[in-house]
Amino acid sequence: MLELRNIALYTLRSEYMDELAELVSRLFPHSSVHVVTTITPIRSRALYTKLLSITLNRIAEEAVRNAEEALKRCGARVARSEVLRGRPVKAITEYVEKFGIGLVATLFSLGLNPEEATREIGSLFAANLRIPVMLYTGLSHIPRRIDTLLMVVKGVEGVRAGLAISDHLSKVGRARVVVQLLGKPRPRELEYIKIQVHTKGMALSIPPPLPRSRERLVKAVLGEAEHSSVALLERSVLRVLRRLSFLPRGRLSREESALLGSMPIPTIVF
Structure with missing residues (x-):
């Protein structure tokens, strides 16, 4: 728990x-x-x-x-x-x-050069800590209330973990939850997500699955973030970018740094 x-x-x-x-x-x-x-x-x-x-x-x-x-x-x-x-x-x-x-x-300091970005505290914590890490950049805004909660996850387990974090957020109320998934959910998984979100009293929106292309994935997440209040980003999604970049563990790739450093809203990596 x-x-x-x-x-x-x-x-x-x-x-x-x-x-x-x-x-x-x-x-x-x-x-x-x-x-x-x-x-x-x-x-x-x-x-x-x-x-x-x-x-x-x-x-x-x-x-x-x-x-x-x-x-x-x-x-x-x-x-x-x-x-x-x-x-x-x-x-x-x-x-x-x-x-x-x-x-x-x-x-989190925006650094597009991976050698520079990995020296930043936010990058180190996002890559290495096992507990949730909330990152705030100079591009972020502070929400007065959470109207839209963006959840970027791999699948059902990520949704469950994200909702557990949302239970502790103040002023979530009847927020709309936007769930971006890495793959298309099966009917049973989709039904489970709907039940879990609606049980919290929140509306649900599921856009098309995230693309596997690094550049398009980053663009898709940033696009949804523009219309959201707070983002919950599962580490499994970041690992997709990391795996494609062939970087050693404990360091963020250029795409990871670009995504986290460009988020226009507070982001909780979990």
Whole structure:
């Protein structure tokens, strides 16, 4: 069973951090928020190591403090704040397990070059974390209410998991759910999807199946996102792009980065 009582906001020094804090407080008003960031250890042979460490610590502490203040201004419940030591993915994974975090929210920097994009925190988390990751870019807008929920999934299991996440979203109400599938559902699967969505009191729309072409798939998802409030994107869909690009695990392909970085709405990768 999905638990989102505790979510983590991974903070960075960015002009968009206040917007991310507002988004978290709006979508998850009943969750306790953990504010975290990381400092990667510096090799001791680096020049001016001590001075650099002090500077990085100061920057990290300031980023955490600013994010915590932004959350409190929005009425969010801040459970704790911490500057973690170590590589981001490993440090966050350990923190998630220790405190029972159900979702990590962070910024995603648009980088079309895969070498550049994989250095971004959002890219690393989307590619490596096993829990849902909510990404917010400078292109995203903050929905006042969720009129249309876009669900991009492989099949029935993805719909079930996506609806479990939607149960925790605030102001979903009688939203319309648009389900983009990788393949054409069988009659029994289609009936199951209809029952599950209608049971939640939401309307359902199923556009034609997603194309297998990388470029057309990205274009189709972005097209539906233009008319939606929040997107739930299953990792199985991203793996299609990753598999076709023959990249090693733990890195995002150019198409994955282009899709996530161009989303005009907040996107939860699960």
